[in-house]
Amino acid sequence: MGKTILEMKGISKEFTGVKALSNVNFKVEKGEIHCLVGENGAGKSTLMKVLSGVYPHGTYEGDIIFEGEVQKFSKINDSEKAGIAIIHQELALFPDLTVYENIFAGNEIRKGPFVDWNQTVVRAEAMLEKIKLNINHESLIKDLGVGKQQLVEIAKALGKDVKLIILDEPTAALNENDSENLLRLLQDLKNQGITSIMISHKLKEVLAIADKVTVLRDGQTICTLDAAKGELSESLIIKSMVGREIDDIYPKRTTHHFGEKILELCNWTAYDPKLGRNVVENVNIHVKKGEIVGIAGLMGAGRTELAQSILGNPKGYKLQGDLFFDGIKKVYRHPKEAIQAGIAYVTEDRKGNGLFLIQDIKQNITVSNLHVISSQGFINTNEEVKVSNEYKQSLNIKAPSIEQLVGNLSGGNQQKVSLAKWLFAGPKLLILDEPTRGIDVGAKFEIYTLMNKLIGEGLSIIMISSELSEVLGMSDRVYVMAEGKIKGELSAEEADQEKIMQLATL
Structure with missing residues (x-):
């Protein structure tokens, strides 16, 4: 470590008048594990999408300097050619294809005009050995657990001669054993000279693995903390993330009357x-x-x-x-x-089964109990707006208005909409x-506080x-x-x- 591999200078990004990033500065040293933390909506994923070319050059302000050169990525392929790979929270694998086919999908090894399948298998097995994943290369992705699928995604990135790997909430859907395996792999990759940026809300994992931690809040860089200087602590990270002290993330109830x-x-x-x-x-x-x-x-x-x-x-x-x-x-x-x-059920899969991502906040909240705001088959739009604004305020849903599409909200705010939807059903x-x-930890605290409030109401x-x-x-x-x-x-x-x-x- 010690040599800068990546510097993002003065990055600003807007979405229809909403500033997602404001003059963000972010620096990563070669061969380190650098964690990016912040509340939902702080701008972490947006910053990484700027870096990886999901948001192309020209749609943001500022400079990306990778290995000493200013980069102007217009698409993901450009960043991949430079040696940057991003692994999103929703894995991009083909479930009905084999492990080796997935590892080199879009990056096929060719012999003339044809795919060299023999060499593909050899290279795929080398990648699996590199990440210490002991599975048959002919296994179908759909037959693997989520933890193994996550590792196949990393093997896929390594197959592109990656220098910097970005992982967006890589352990969110993993159990503790799979999470530990993944973190151990990041340490191994670090020893091989590969740099990692990890977005995570799990502060225990961040403290266990990070060389440095950069905190974003409201689209701005708050600080970068260095483990080697003894600057990393859970309390300091939380305070930097939410702008206030949270002494006990699990708020206590004063009464327990059942x-x-x-x-x-x-x-x-x-x-x-x-x-x-x-x-x-x-x-x-x-x-x-x-x-x-x-x-x-x-x-x-x-x-x-x-x-x-x-x-x-x-x-x-x-x-x-x-x-x-x-x-x-x-x-x-x-x-x-x-x-x-x-009886109401808030699903674990809010994006897949819990919410209508292409509809707005008010439509998602009221869908569970439409007859309450309807008359003779027609929705009372004034009542719909009133109810939705009440839940937006009481649950502190952070959005410009109830007309905001749910798919554009942060994970924490999507979860609050999901809760509002079922609370409106009167369970x-x-x-x-x-x-x-x-x-994130701030949104967690709000949801725990809400749970205690609901219990207090019976x-x-x-x-x-x-x-x-x-x-x-x-x-x-x-x-x-x-x-x-x-x-x-x-x-x-x-x-x-x-x-x-x-x-x-x-």
Whole structure:
């Protein structure tokens, strides 16, 4: 390290009058791991899209200097030719092609006019060995887990003789083991002289791996912190990100008054005909009014399947057992029936299943309960605007107006819109599936505060989370799942990370 490989000077970028970046300065040394952090909407992804040519030269102000030369990338191919590769949060792999085909897709090894498949396989195996990924090169991408797919993306980048690799929230969808493998690989690549820029909201990972951390806030550079100088600490990063101290990210509730059981499952089993097995098996759980119940477990433990089986069974599982809601035995054959009864489900996949990205904020918020703002089949637009503005204000959704397209919002603000949508439905039980995945620490704090407020108003919450600190910080009780079964129940007082992991890996 010590030699500058990248410098971005005075970068400014606007979108229809909204300034996303304002005179940003960013410098990266050769062979370092440089983390870029900030709240959602701070401009991190926008800055990296400027660097990689997604936003071409001429659409922004300022200079990109890479390896001592000013660059004017007009497309991604230009940055790739220079030795820069970006791996987005949504992976760009072909699921029905093999690993080796994906590694060299768009970068084919040719022998005359034809693809040299023998050499492609040899080179692909060398890439897999380089990243220590022990899989068959003929495996189809769709048959791999998300963690292995992420590593294939990196192998694909390495196949282009990359010098600088950009990773946008690379561990957002990974479990802890896959996350550790990925971070270990970045360290190995660093030892091989490859420079990495990583955007991440997971400060534990940032502190574990970063040589330097640059903080953006409201589209501006706030500071760059150097690990070698002892400048990295979680509290300083958080303060720089949000502009204020957050002493405890998990706000405490002053009272814990629980009512009667709002939900109870007895010997609840869900059989998936497509997989030919039970995805939920003999589950016995309950949730009381005014209670946050955490459901922990590793990926594939059956947590999401459990939630979907409760919400009217949209996946068409064959269900057995009894479901009691508000003290009455119920059978919900469709999500609409569960929603009308007072159950709401905020999905873990807000972009794919939770929101209409090409519609605006107000349309997304009111879609869950249109009859409330409709008369004789027509939507009362004045009422729609009123309701949407109330939720925009109460949930602190950061957007110019409720006319803003949801697809243009940051992840944290998209999550708030998703919450607003289901709160407008007037639920008694709110199921939150990975409620803070891919959002920054400031937005997390706001969502946790909102959860406590809702509990104080008598709502009940089931929170599914892969972040053990989140489960421990917010739950009144914790159920731990593995292989579709409940492996244990822990009170808030007795729960800790070790006990949860012991149960999750039984």
